[in-house]
Amino acid sequence: MSRIQDDKRELQIANLFRLIPGTSRIGVDASDEEANKFELKSTTRDQVSTARDLGPKHIERWEQRYWIIGRGISIGETFDFNSFYFLSRCHMQGWYDMLTARFDADLALRNRLLDVANPFFADHDLKRVGRLMYDGMLLNDPGLPWRYVKQNGIEIAYDHAYTLRQLIVQFPLDTPLFQPVHSSVIQFVKGEYEPTISQSTAPR
Numbered sequence: 001m002s003r004i005q006d007d008k009r010e011l012q013i014a015n016l017f018r019l020i021p022g023t024s025r026i027g028v029d030a031s032d033e034e035a036n037k038f039e040l041k042s043t044t045r046d047q048v049s050t051a052r053d054l055g056p057k058h059i060e061r062w063e064q065r066y067w068i069i070g071r072g073i074s075i076g077e078t079f080d081f082n083s084f085y086f087l088s089r090c091h092m093q094g095w096y097d098m099l100t101a102r103f104d105a106d107l108a109l110r111n112r113l114l115d116v117a118n119p120f121f122a123d124h125d126l127k128r129v130g131r132l133m134y135d136g137m138l139l140n141d142p143g144l145p146w147r148y149v150k151q152n153g154i155e156i157a158y159d160h161a162y163t164l165r166q167l168i169v170q171f172p173l174d175t176p177l178f179q180p181v182h183s184s185v186i187q188f189v190k191g192e193y194e195p196t197i198s199q200s201t202a203p204r
Helices: 003-016 056-062 089-120 123-137 146-152 160-170
Strands: 037-043 066-075 078-087 184-189 192-197
Touching: 003 037, 003 066, 003 078, 056 089, 066 089, 078 089, 078 146, 078 160, 089 123, 089 146
Parallel strands: 037 066
Antiparallel strands: 066 078, 184 192
16 A cells, blocks of 8 residues: 555544544654544555554554554545544553564563673674664564454444544543453444443453
8 A cells, every 4th residue: 555545544534533634654643632642544454554664662652542443445546444443552452562572582682692792792883783683673564453453442433533532531541451352342322322342351
């Protein structure tokens, strides 16, 4: 998918949820009137593209953002969304932890190798090698499985902007992690919504 197509989809999502689009490709995708930050993603496949050269700093940024992920199909020059999911930090934490465990293992290995090499290289050479090894452990756009999104996210099917803001109140970024987190749905009753979380336990 081209960057232009990606930008168009992000703008569609931002408009539907009444968010303020970001002004930089490397900054936040969107924000709301309360300065909450959002990652906006879209896909036509069974996984969601995330980021190139992904490392621990990405995780740190993402932990301070909500996610809105849409799935749909391309029709000519337009994109038709057929579902949207909201995920707060508590919903994404399982995926964050998996990535963090991999980074921690790679960093530990790098540090052991640098300790072994320390007596044989100058400091500036060690720093350069360390940098090269760090770059080598970065991930090239690891896909977020759509199955994970459906199992852990909350689908927003109607009244998107209103429901999003209610979910932010219910699931702030400091919400404790659910164990386990299962699929969630939004049920609408007379224009109001009642979140129903299937098979989930209470926050610990």
